[in-house]
Amino acid sequence: MNKYWSPLVNKLTPYVPGEQPKLDKLVKLNTNENPYGPSPKVLEAIKEVTADSLRLYPDPNSDRLKQTIANYYNLEANQVFVGNGSDEVLAIVFQALFKHDDEQRPLLFPDISYSFYPVYCGLYDIHYTAIELDELFQIKVKSYLRPNSGIIFANPNAPTGILLSLEDIAELLEANTESVVVIDEAYIDFGGETAVALVNQFPNLLIVQTLSKSRSLAGLRVGLALGNAELIEALERVKNSFNSYPLDRLAQAGAIAAFEDVEYFNETCQTIIEDRESLVAALEQLQFRVLPSAANFVFARHTKLDAELLATKLRNRGIIVRYFNKARINQFLRITVGTLEQNQQLIDGIIEIMQETE
Amino acid sequence: MNKYWSPLVNKLTPYVPGEQPKLDKLVKLNTNENPYGPSPKVLEAIKEVTADSLRLYPDPNSDRLKQTIANYYNLEANQVFVGNGSDEVLAIVFQALFKHDDEQRPLLFPDISYSFYPVYCGLYDIHYTAIELDELFQIKVKSYLRPNSGIIFANPNAPTGILLSLEDIAELLEANTESVVVIDEAYIDFGGETAVALVNQFPNLLIVQTLSKSRSLAGLRVGLALGNAELIEALERVKNSFNSYPLDRLAQAGAIAAFEDVEYFNETCQTIIEDRESLVAALEQLQFRVLPSAANFVFARHTKLDAELLATKLRNRGIIVRYFNKARINQFLRITVGTLEQNQQLIDGIIEIMQETE
Numbered sequence: 001m002n003k004y005w006s007p008l009v010n011k012l013t014p015y016v017p018g019e020q021p022k023l024d025k026l027v028k029l030n031t032n033e034n035p036y037g038p039s040p041k042v043l044e045a046i047k048e049v050t051a052d053s054l055r056l057y058p059d060p061n062s063d064r065l066k067q068t069i070a071n072y073y074n075l076e077a078n079q080v081f082v083g084n085g086s087d088e089v090l091a092i093v094f095q096a097l098f099k100h101d102d103e104q105r106p107l108l109f110p111d112i113s114y115s116f117y118p119v120y121c122g123l124y125d126i127h128y129t130a131i132e133l134d135e136l137f138q139i140k141v142k143s144y145l146r147p148n149s150g151i152i153f154a155n156p157n158a159p160t161g162i163l164l165s166l167e168d169i170a171e172l173l174e175a176n177t178e179s180v181v182v183i184d185e186a187y188i189d190f191g192g193e194t195a196v197a198l199v200n201q202f203p204n205l206l207i208v209q210t211l212s213k214s215r216s217l218a219g220l221r222v223g224l225a226l227g228n229a230e231l232i233e234a235l236e237r238v239k240n241s242f243n244s245y246p247l248d249r250l251a252q253a254g255a256i257a258a259f260e261d262v263e264y265f266n267e268t269c270q271t272i273i274e275d276r277e278s279l280v281a282a283l284e285q286l287q288f289r290v291l292p293s294a295a296n297f298v299f300a301r302h303t304k305l306d307a308e309l310l311a312t313k314l315r316n317r318g319i320i321v322r323y324f325n326k327a328r329i330n331q332f333l334r335i336t337v338g339t340l341e342q343n344q345q346l347i348d349g350i351i352e353i354m355q356e357t358e
Numbered sequence: 359m360n361k362y363w364s365p366l367v368n369k370l371t372p373y374v375p376g377e378q379p380k381l382d383k384l385v386k387l388n389t390n391e392n393p394y395g396p397s398p399k400v401l402e403a404i405k406e407v408t409a410d411s412l413r414l415y416p417d418p419n420s421d422r423l424k425q426t427i428a429n430y431y432n433l434e435a436n437q438v439f440v441g442n443g444s445d446e447v448l449a450i451v452f453q454a455l456f457k458h459d460d461e462q463r464p465l466l467f468p469d470i471s472y473s474f475y476p477v478y479c480g481l482y483d484i485h486y487t488a489i490e491l492d493e494l495f496q497i498k499v500k501s502y503l504r505p506n507s508g509i510i511f512a513n514p515n516a517p518t519g520i521l522l523s524l525e526d527i528a529e530l531l532e533a534n535t536e537s538v539v540v541i542d543e544a545y546i547d548f549g550g551e552t553a554v555a556l557v558n559q560f561p562n563l564l565i566v567q568t569l570s571k572s573r574s575l576a577g578l579r580v581g582l583a584l585g586n587a588e589l590i591e592a593l594e595r596v597k598n599s600f601n602s603y604p605l606d607r608l609a610q611a612g613a614i615a616a617f618e619d620v621e622y623f624n625e626t627c628q629t630i631i632e633d634r635e636s637l638v639a640a641l642e643q644l645q646f647r648v649l650p651s652a653a654n655f656v657f658a659r660h661t662k663l664d665a666e667l668l669a670t671k672l673r674n675r676g677i678i679v680r681y682f683n684k685a686r687i688n689q690f691l692r693i694t695v696g697t698l699e700q701n702q703q704l705i706d707g708i709i710e711i712m713q714e715t716e
Contacts, residue, residue: 042412091600
């Protein structure tokens with residue numbers, strides 16, 4: 001506590017991201033990065049940016065990037081918003097669309113989902129209710145049909161990896177017309193179907209995506225939102241009251257190249273999907289129960305070994321996975337699908353640990 | 359108005375940045391970019407970032423960059439905060455240090471200063487009072503000695519370019535112990551003296567800087583704050599409740615290189631200071647009154663020609679300067695110090711316009 005701090009600061013519980021270790025040679029399967037790296041065209045585009053252009057402000061509206069994304073999804077450019085990673089996009093969404101000061105109508109999101117959602121609620125003083133996933137860790141649309149000032153969930157959900165169908169999403173949108181439904185599609189390209197096709201049908205649908213996962217650009221910080229032009233306008237107003245230039249010139253150039261290289265994108269996503277299926281099979285052989293995943297990670301519990309102990313023992317072998325010390329999921333590990341070699345190192349490590357503890 | 363918007367959105371008056379024209383070959387003297395470009399070492403550092411590193415999240419805390427800046431200013435790393443341009447840093451400052459919900463103690467800033475300040479107040483619902491600059495457009499410390507929940511001004515001030523002395527700043531800090539004083543030093547390296555030397559003396563001093571001007575990296579979006587570790591902690595808490603990774607890998611690498619190349623920095627700043635003095639002399643010869651500038655721009659009014667008309671006529675010649683249609687300064691133009699050639703093109707354009715209108 002410091003007398004100079006705004007009262008808000010004392011109440012905050014900041015988000016804690018997964019560890020970004022500064023050691024090399026770790027098998028890093030803890031933050032769902034893509035093992036294959038971005039399209040080579042991204043690096044070419046970045047290297048074309050000159051010193052003479054870096055001295056100039058970037059396009060504050062990222063018009064070329066928005067048009068590229070609009071073309072990709074068959075939308076108009078004014079249906080696209082971009083920001084400094086999907087975390088910034090989400091923060092702006094919470095401020096622009098979810099802050100309604102009505103305690104009778106809380107924001108709704110799953111009790112198990114992206115753990116940044118309650119943090120944003122703290123930052124913007126948004127009243128929320130966490131809705132329980134069912135016993136299979138699935139989102140049940142019916143449990144969201146209640147007074148609310150907004151609904152948000154990840155699809156596929158994180159850290160479960162479980163996908164909600166487009167039919168279920170359409171059912172929710174039809175029943176919930178008075179507030180915005182935000183679908184956080186960070187992992188949609190690994191086997192799910194984006195809800196973009198519903199954007200022109202539902203004025204209250206907003207989709208958030210990131211280039212950090214399927215386009216392998218976690219290091220570049222680019223996220224986006226897709227929706228009705230009026231929802232996008234609300235985001236632009238907040239953004240332009242906060243930071244005119246959230247995307248630097250290198251990020252804009254790289255993101256455009258990433259969206260343009262469709263072939264590389266499709267190939268790498270397909271490879272990760274196939275490798276995920278092999279990883280799931282191998283884990284199941286080692287007595288894990290694995291939730292059905294449509295993401296680039298799996299959420300798995302061992303039938304005998306304690307999850308936290310297992311995570312620690314893997315860490316001692318230089319293999320990092322994500323453990324959440326949280327009710328209902330504290331016996332699960334979230335494991336990123338790595339390269340075939342990394343996945344094998346993980347499996348070998350688990351086998352060793354199982355032998356040790358027998 | 360849209361039923362899905364948060365009530366806040368309707369009240370916002372977003373900031374309007376200076377034009378970023380998409381045409382080439384303009385003489386662009388409207389947004390105070392640096393004509394010389396960043397150190398060549400910045401581009402080298404950016405080109406060393408590999409595809410394999412771009413797939414990974416950046417360091418969320420930008421530790422190496424903070425240490426580099428701390429070394430440069432002889433501070434500790436926990437006295438340094440970094441963000442996605444100084445606009446993001448300022449936004450976080452307003453939220454973390456200025457939002458005190460006490461109408462009897464408004465935030466204070468000059469009536470003529472960076473026009474983003476009142477925009478942030480709108481975004482975070484902060485009560486403020488604009489304090490008049492004196493008749494010579496100077497900040498008078500005495501006029502800030504009144505109940506307040508914070509004080510912020512640019513030094514040198516923008517768009518005037520006028521510098522406040524370190525003695526005046528120390529006097530203000532000594533008299534104003536109950537709230538934070540933020541000095542926005544975007545232009546300090548062009549002839550002013552940074553208040554960094556006062557940081558260890560005053561726990562309520564926060565300095566904000568940018569790499570967009572003196573380090574010629576407007577296209578890279580890096581800003582910073584320097585101050586007491588407890589003030590920095592407040593900024594970190596808000597930042598980590600908003601966006602874990604505001605600086606991408608390229609921005610971190612480029613910013614480190616920019617701070618390390620002291621020689622290039624000193625040379626280019628000195629050149630701009632010299633070119634500013636030549637530009638001022640030339641403008642005075644053409645019947646301008648020029649406010650004393652310690653920035654990389656000048657704020658000047660012609661004794662005969664209307665400022666808005668002059669700006670329009672220059673624009674027609676491909677020369678862009680900044681005009682503010684605002685009380686007290688609507689007969690001034692803010693003109694960036696360009697290359698010698700650009701400055702000459704400006705002077706030639708003004709001479710032509712003067713001949714036309716005689």
